[in-house]
Amino acid sequence: MSRKQVKGEYIETDTGNKVARKAVLVGTQHIMLGGKTVIQADAMIRGDLARTSQPSSAPGAAPGSTTAVAIGRYCFLSKGCCLRPPGRIYKGSFTYLPLRLGDHVFVGEGTVVQAATIGSHVHIGQNVVIGEFAIIKDYVRVLDGAVVPPNMVIPSFSIVAGQPARVVGEVPEGGHEAFELRELYKTVGNNPQPLPV
Amino acid sequence: MASFTPYTYIQCPCHDSTVQGRTADDASPTVSHELNEDDDDGHAFDPRAQRSIFSLYPLEYLLYCDVCHQIRCPRCVSEELVTIYCPSCLFEVGSSSLKTEGNRCTRSCFQCPICIGPLAVQALESPPESAPVLSEGAGTPIPSASWVLTCSYCHWNSSEIGVKFDKPQGIFAQLQKLRYGEDQSKHVISGDSSPTKPESIPDTSKARFAALKSFYGSQTVNANPSAGLSGLGDYGLNSPGALTRIMSIYSGNNMNGLKQKNKPTIMREADSHNEGFRLTDLDESSAISQLRRDGMDGTITSAQAKVQVEEGAQFADQLWPIPYLLRTKRSKRCPVCRHIISKPEPKVSNTRWRIRLAANNNAIPTISIKPLNPPPGSGSGLLRPMRPAQFLLTFKNPLFDDVKVTLATPATTPGRFASRVTVLCPEFSIDANPDNDMYLDDVLKDGEKERQRQRGDEGIHQAEAGKIWERGRNWVSIVVEVVPASLRLDPSSVSFRTEGGSEPDLSTLREDEDILEIPMFVRLEWESEASHDQVGATISREKDAREKRELAYWCAIGIGRISQE
Numbered sequence: 001m002s003r004k005q006v007k008g009e010y011i012e013t014d015t016g017n018k019v020a021r022k023a024v025l026v027g028t029q030h031i032m033l034g035g036k037t038v039i040q041a042d043a044m045i046r047g048d049l050a051r052t053s054q055p056s057s058a059p060g061a062a063p064g065s066t067t068a069v070a071i072g073r074y075c076f077l078s079k080g081c082c083l084r085p086p087g088r089i090y091k092g093s094f095t096y097l098p099l100r101l102g103d104h105v106f107v108g109e110g111t112v113v114q115a116a117t118i119g120s121h122v123h124i125g126q127n128v129v130i131g132e133f134a135i136i137k138d139y140v141r142v143l144d145g146a147v148v149p150p151n152m153v154i155p156s157f158s159i160v161a162g163q164p165a166r167v168v169g170e171v172p173e174g175g176h177e178a179f180e181l182r183e184l185y186k187t188v189g190n191n192p193q194p195l196p197v
Numbered sequence: 198m199a200s201f202t203p204y205t206y207i208q209c210p211c212h213d214s215t216v217q218g219r220t221a222d223d224a225s226p227t228v229s230h231e232l233n234e235d236d237d238d239g240h241a242f243d244p245r246a247q248r249s250i251f252s253l254y255p256l257e258y259l260l261y262c263d264v265c266h267q268i269r270c271p272r273c274v275s276e277e278l279v280t281i282y283c284p285s286c287l288f289e290v291g292s293s294s295l296k297t298e299g300n301r302c303t304r305s306c307f308q309c310p311i312c313i314g315p316l317a318v319q320a321l322e323s324p325p326e327s328a329p330v331l332s333e334g335a336g337t338p339i340p341s342a343s344w345v346l347t348c349s350y351c352h353w354n355s356s357e358i359g360v361k362f363d364k365p366q367g368i369f370a371q372l373q374k375l376r377y378g379e380d381q382s383k384h385v386i387s388g389d390s391s392p393t394k395p396e397s398i399p400d401t402s403k404a405r406f407a408a409l410k411s412f413y414g415s416q417t418v419n420a421n422p423s424a425g426l427s428g429l430g431d432y433g434l435n436s437p438g439a440l441t442r443i444m445s446i447y448s449g450n451n452m453n454g455l456k457q458k459n460k461p462t463i464m465r466e467a468d469s470h471n472e473g474f475r476l477t478d479l480d481e482s483s484a485i486s487q488l489r490r491d492g493m494d495g496t497i498t499s500a501q502a503k504v505q506v507e508e509g510a511q512f513a514d515q516l517w518p519i520p521y522l523l524r525t526k527r528s529k530r531c532p533v534c535r536h537i538i539s540k541p542e543p544k545v546s547n548t549r550w551r552i553r554l555a556a557n558n559n560a561i562p563t564i565s566i567k568p569l570n571p572p573p574g575s576g577s578g579l580l581r582p583m584r585p586a587q588f589l590l591t592f593k594n595p596l597f598d599d600v601k602v603t604l605a606t607p608a609t610t611p612g613r614f615a616s617r618v619t620v621l622c623p624e625f626s627i628d629a630n631p632d633n634d635m636y637l638d639d640v641l642k643d644g645e646k647e648r649q650r651q652r653g654d655e656g657i658h659q660a661e662a663g664k665i666w667e668r669g670r671n672w673v674s675i676v677v678e679v680v681p682a683s684l685r686l687d688p689s690s691v692s693f694r695t696e697g698g699s700e701p702d703l704s705t706l707r708e709d710e711d712i713l714e715i716p717m718f719v720r721l722e723w724e725s726e727a728s729h730d731q732v733g734a735t736i737s738r739e740k741d742a743r744e745k746r747e748l749a750y751w752c753a754i755g756i757g758r759i760s761q762e
């Protein structure tokens with residue numbers, strides 16, 4: 001990390017989100033941030049890939065249903081990662097479906113996420129690919145370089161790795177607290193704090 | 198070279214198998230053992246010893262029994278099933294259906310036999326949108342066998358082995374039928390010994406096992422009516438009754454039925470198909486011709502063969518989709534006192550725990566390691582031989598009580614390369630972990646940071662013997678000085694150790710022998726609220742009676758790699 005940080009590298013919102021000026025957020029009206037989320041430089045969120053509107057089939061749909069990417073609180077999107085809603089052919093036409101992240105989700109550098117749902121307290125390492133419509137439950141650790149195949153379901157307390165990813169271990173009882181991202185949140189931004197002991 | 202991450206591994210007291218041996222049934226004798234454990238203080242622990250690897254764990258993997266006040270590891274706790282579920286559809290499976298249906302998901306969850314990725318049910322050709330409307334009046338059923346299992350990772354699909362399904366649900370049952378025929382499943386479940394159906398040939402290993410079991414069961418019953426295998430059927434091998442039965446099976450007569458002694462009974466072996474007997478097929482000509490035709494590409498890897506449900510697959514067209522193995526949620530008991538020390542909520546979707554006595558939250562301070570003066574320009578990150586280096590060890594106290602810590606290390610690390618180790622402050626106390634109110638925590642921490650910063654500005658302080666380096670709210674940093682050994686295989690080197698004066702071991706550097714690893718004995722002492730578990734200890738105890746606690750253990754601290762210059 002370079003020491004000579006430009007003043008105001010991050011935009012800090014009222015809800016505590018810290019979004020790097022160099023982050024690429026496309027279609028911001030379709031991106032929901034829960035607050036206290038860090039989005040680092042060159043991270044990309046494809047909000048433009050929203051569900052294609054089907055005026056005939058869903059007349060009573062809520063206006064909020066055009067959310068493409070929903071992110072909970074205390075998520076951390078590292079440099080160069082990409083969140084991309086999954087898409088498929090539904091009733092004869094192609095449509096994107098929303099990508100949802102829970103709270104305390106860490107996404108490593110260069111990782112591509114196309115899941116349907118990622119639970120809370122999930123750590124995804126660097127250079128990982130999460131395939132389309134994968135479902136990752138709470139307290140899951142995806143190790144660096146893993147490729148999670150499309151449609152895969154990963155139950156809670158799993159450690160997965162490999163290409164294709166498989167469950168290689170269980171999160172031990174003493175490993176739950178390590179998923180907390182409150183402290184990491186404080187270490188970035190325009191006024192970064194050192195990690196406490 | 199990969200960067201080195203400092204580590205701390207902690208030794209579970211179960212490494213001494215004599216302490217833990219046969220404690221499951223009677224706890225009382227082991228308590229005295231437990232007390233005698235301090236006897237082995239005499240010899241220092243060698244983390245490099247070949248058996249050490251089995252008792253060293255990262256802190257997160259350890260549990261803490263708050264009745265025995267002792268560390269417990271995955272190897273010594275006893276586990277009990279709480280919930281059994283499929284890792285793919287997350288459906289819970291009852292333990293009774295586990296006995297009849299086996300340990301795999303019987304819904305539609307399968308893994309790819311080629312790459313073990315998940316398989317999805319897919320329509321073979323996209324069903325024509327308008328076709329149902331036309332055929333509705335005619336009442337013709339949907340064209341059969343129009344679904345397949347496909348892998349989204351390697352794009353294998355089940356039509357490659359000629360497997361197609363009539364409907365997209367209940368794939369497991371359909372696949373069983375396709376593979377083993379109509380009544381195979383019945384045979385598997387009942388496994389009854391009626392030898393009246395000579396045409397039913399048990400082919401699955403499960404069915405063969407059932408057939409063999411019933412055959413030998415009937416043999417023993419014939420030979421010895423009172424010694425049936427009924428006990429074995431329930432796997433009740435741990436009861437004395439079962440043991441007697443087994444003894445009588447092998448001795449071929451009943452121990453308390455002396456009258457049968459004169460009549461030697463001959464048990465014959467299974468020799469037909471419906472008794473579970475199978476001749477090994479020694480005719481490999483078809484396999485050879487298939488190998489000629491398909492070449493090596495048509496064969497499978499040993500990994501692929503291993504994950505198959507049935508053994509014996511050799512060629513890619515013999516690979517079947519693999520139903521997902523079920524997974525469990527388990528509670529854990531202390532091996533000595535049998536108290537539950539870890540228990541998850543039973544529901545699959547619930548990630549909370551009823552009991553979770555993780556050692557890092559309930560007893561053991563975490564130890565983090567970093568160099569005191571990180572070399573500028575980061576360099577190679579390797580430790581230079583014979584050059585003293587100082588490291589900060591930071592101990593963080595998880596307890597709500599102050600804790601007194603005493604450390605001890607051997608003067609030199611064990612093994613061929615003896616690095617010198619000096620703990621500058623082997624005795625200190627850490628303040629209690631404050632109540633974890635997040636907001637208060639943040640406010641206090643920020644204030645603390647300010648103070649630290651101010652303190653830091655006052656001047657660079659020197660590492661001093663007997664003094665801690667820095668103190669925080671529930672943590673303390675101390676300095677450890679090491680003089681890394683030279684890795685040269687030179688018997689005349691001061692840091693090269695020759696064991697017992699024998700011939701020096703000049704074999705080449707072994708794997709990870711260049712890591713400077715410090716064995717450290719940690720002793721914790723604290724006072725906490727008396728536990729109320731020990732009923733009848735002292736009834737007239739004061740309300741806030743304090744109890745002295747003590748915990749001592751060995752750990753292995755990996756500091757860094759030594760340069761091979």
Ligand SMILES: [Zn+2]
Binds near residue numbers: 271
């Ligand atoms: Zn143990």
Ligand SMILES: [Zn+2]
Binds near residue numbers: 284286304
């Ligand atoms: Zn399933």
Ligand SMILES: [Zn+2]
Binds near residue numbers: 353
């Ligand atoms: Zn595959």
Ligand SMILES: [Zn+2]
Binds near residue numbers: 265535
């Ligand atoms: Zn215990």
